[in-house]
Amino acid sequence: MNTLEKVAAALYGGKADEVASLVRQALQERATPAEVLKEGLIAGMDKVGCDFRENVLYVPEVLVASRAMHAGMDVLRPLLVSAEASPTGTVAIGTVQGDIHDIGKNLVVMMLEGAGFQVVDLGVDVKASQFVEAIGRLRPDILGLSALLSTTMPTMGNVIRAISDAGLTGKIKIVVGGAPVTDDFAVSIGAHGYAPDAASAVVLCRGLVKQE
Numbered sequence: 001m002n003t004l005e006k007v008a009a010a011l012y013g014g015k016a017d018e019v020a021s022l023v024r025q026a027l028q029e030r031a032t033p034a035e036v037l038k039e040g041l042i043a044g045m046d047k048v049g050c051d052f053r054e055n056v057l058y059v060p061e062v063l064v065a066s067r068a069m070h071a072g073m074d075v076l077r078p079l080l081v082s083a084e085a086s087p088t089g090t091v092a093i094g095t096v097q098g099d100i101h102d103i104g105k106n107l108v109v110m111m112l113e114g115a116g117f118q119v120v121d122l123g124v125d126v127k128a129s130q131f132v133e134a135i136g137r138l139r140p141d142i143l144g145l146s147a148l149l150s151t152t153m154p155t156m157g158n159v160i161r162a163i164s165d166a167g168l169t170g171k172i173k174i175v176v177g178g179a180p181v182t183d184d185f186a187v188s189i190g191a192h193g194y195a196p197d198a199a200s201a202v203v204l205c206r207g208l209v210k211q212e
Contacts, residue, residue, distance in 0.1 A: 045114030
């Protein structure tokens with residue numbers, strides 16, 4: 001097992017200190033920051049995501065693995081910036097107005113970061129106007145809308161209409177998720193995709209970025 005494979009394995013096991021140490025070792029062995037990111041950290045999180053979808057791993061294990069990923073990224077991030085390594089894509093994400101739940105959203109954020117995306121977390125109880133402002137300011141590839149309450153689901157449609165009214169529909173892909181949300185609902189409000197869980201959100205966002 002080479003050092004990058006060890007990074008991936010340690011990340012999968014949630015060993016934060018070991019991940020950071022192995023990232024440093026890989027860099028000392030002349031691996032590039034981009035190689036460490038792709039073949040070490042992202043490879044490890046991909047396995048986490050796959051096993052999460054298959055119910056081999058559950059939320060607590062994913063959270064521990066995500067913390068290990070962040071430990072590796074703390075070492076790698078300054079080098080990636082200096083090397084101008086481009087992210088997989090940029091995602092802005094938030095929980096819609098009237099809803100303050102964020103556990104699912106936070107898990108999606110961590111999984112997307114683990115997959116190499118640059119993620120901007122807009123928080124909870126986000127107004128439609130704030131989503132529109134964020135699109136204009138950040139120009140993300142994808143906007144993620146989250147809702148846990150069935151009573152706040154219609155707000156997702158309001159956000160999409162506000163984006164359309166602002167003339168920004170053609171400039172962004174919109175994805176939705178949350179416990180009460182369904183694929184049919186996503187289609188009905190004009191979203192570009194729906195993800196039932198964090199691992200599926202990574203797959204969905206990767207596919208949408210490739211379409212561009």
